[in-house]
Amino acid sequence: MKNYAHRTRTLVTGGAGFLGSHLCDRLIAEGHDVICLDNFFTVTKDNVAHLLGNPHFELTRHDVTFPLYVEVDQIYNLACPASPVHYQHDPVQTTKTSVHGAINMLGLAKRTKARIFQAFTSEVYGDPEVHPQPESYWGRVNPIGIRSCYDEGKRCAETLFFDYHRQHNLDIKVARIFNTYGPRMHPNDGRVVSNFIVQALKGENITIYGDGQQTRSFCYVDDLIEGFVRLMGTESGFTGPVNLGNPGEFTMLELAEKVLQIVGGHSKLVFQSLPADDPKQRQPDIGLAREKTGWVPKVPLDEGLKRTVDYFSKLLKD
């Protein structure tokens, strides 16, 4: 049995990405040795450049669809393009990243007896008939649509996690993440928070898909990373899946208005047709996370948006 209170050798795949880089910061701040692995498919080294001189931080260029041989105590498997623009760019590679990536990281966990955390997604619920979505809901996913490479790739990887757990007794921690936002999001990846903020900062019109009445829940990145670390620290045998997200629910119109209030300017709202299979509402039921880890998100949307606007306004000036 490993002791997770001491300094661990932790592998973070997708570690140079939006969530991964915040997780690396947190793990380094807690005194762990971090191997950050990324193939730089959606990012550059910028998100982790500030960590490069740290002797406890190691950056490795590697694609998770190929096996990896390192000695580690714990693994956070985050590697996967997460926004529709990125994951639809090369859909076959997206499914491979989820499925082959899971097999390779599970194999590594099996060999090293490491505890392994997997970033899954609320997309496994598809366009849900149940609202809010508890972990027990099996979802309503189109298996052949343009989002399926991501949704079904993640669903298959979840199956692999639970089969490795049942068959090989692997110590798995499975998170289902709902929309998260914050500094280091990509400015051009088509996700709604970054889209609205960048459009408003550039003084462009704000694009709303559909009538803007569809809802989403938005979790600030620091809250989410706290949820990751707490879930990773739960007792052996507790696997999840566990929803992590902020249950506050907002329509796209409300979000656009909040962004405009913070940024100011004269952007107008323009309406375009909804993309295929876009879910109409999403809201996490976070009862299990609260019960098992005491986790609740703390950063209100207005506050998180202000911090994100600050980040993007600096980024756009550079």
Ligand SMILES: NC(=O)c1ccc[n+]([C@@H]2O[C@H](COP(=O)([O-])OP(=O)(O)OC[C@H]3O[C@@H](n4cnc5c(N)ncnc54)[C@H](O)[C@@H]3O)[C@@H](O)[C@H]2O)c1
């Ligand atoms: N941000 C969210 O709201 C959200 C919601 C649900 C799930 N997730 C999941 O969290 C994880 C991280 O998402 P993110 O928002 O940080 O996205 P991101 O695109 O910023 O980060 C993903 C990282 O994985 C890397 N990557 C992609 N394919 C790879 C491969 N084959 N091998 C190695 N590295 C690879 C990318 O270069 C990138 O750095 C993803 O697995 C995503 O599915 C994120």
